[in-house]
Amino acid sequence: MATERLVVVGGDAAGMSAASQAKRRNPGLDIIVFERGSHTSYSA
Ligand SMILES: Cc1cc2nc3c(=O)[nH]c(=O)nc-3n(C[C@H](O)[C@H](O)[C@H](O)COP(=O)(O)OP(=O)(O)OC[C@H]3O[C@@H](n4cnc5c(N)ncnc54)[C@H](O)[C@@H]3O)c2cc1C
Known part of the structure; x- marks a missing residue:
């Protein structure tokens, strides 16, 4: 079965x-998260 993505x-x-x-x-x-900047939010 294919993995849901x-x-x-x-x-x-x-x-x-x-x-x-x-x-x-x-x-x-x-x-998968695409972020165009160099930082992501880490609190969540
Ligand atoms: C002037 C100002 C001051 C603020 N001060 C505060 C504060 O002091 N405290 C507080 O809690 N909130 C504050 N806020 C509100 C807070 O910034 C927003 O509520 C919060 O950042 C919204 O997050 P978001 O993920 O919805 O959008 P954004 O923060 O706009 O995140 C969208 C993300 O998507 C990325 N992105 C966009 N297009 C693409 C693409 N095509 N490919 C890859 N990545 C992409 C961007 O790089 C960005 O990282 C402030 C807002 C403003 C405008």
């Missing part, structure tokens, strides 16, 4: 919150 564009507050929430709800989910 979530792609998030933007790694600041909203993007990393969405990625974290998705991982909590589905730990097997493969998540």
Whole structure:
């Protein structure tokens, strides 16, 4: 079976919150976040 994958564009507050929430709800989910800058939000 193919692994489910979530792609998030933007790694600041909203993007990393969405990625974290998705991982909590589905730990097997493969998540990739694209961030054009050199830093991401790390609190989430
Ligand atoms: C002047 C100002 C002052 C503020 N001060 C505060 C404060 O003191 N405290 C506070 O809590 N909040 C503050 N905020 C609010 C806070 O900045 C925003 O609520 C928060 O950053 C929103 O996060 P976001 O993830 O929705 O959007 P953004 O922070 O805009 O994040 C979007 C991300 O997506 C990336 N991105 C965009 N397009 C692409 C692309 N095509 N490919 C890859 N990456 C991409 C960007 O590089 C960016 O990192 C302030 C806002 C402003 C405008």
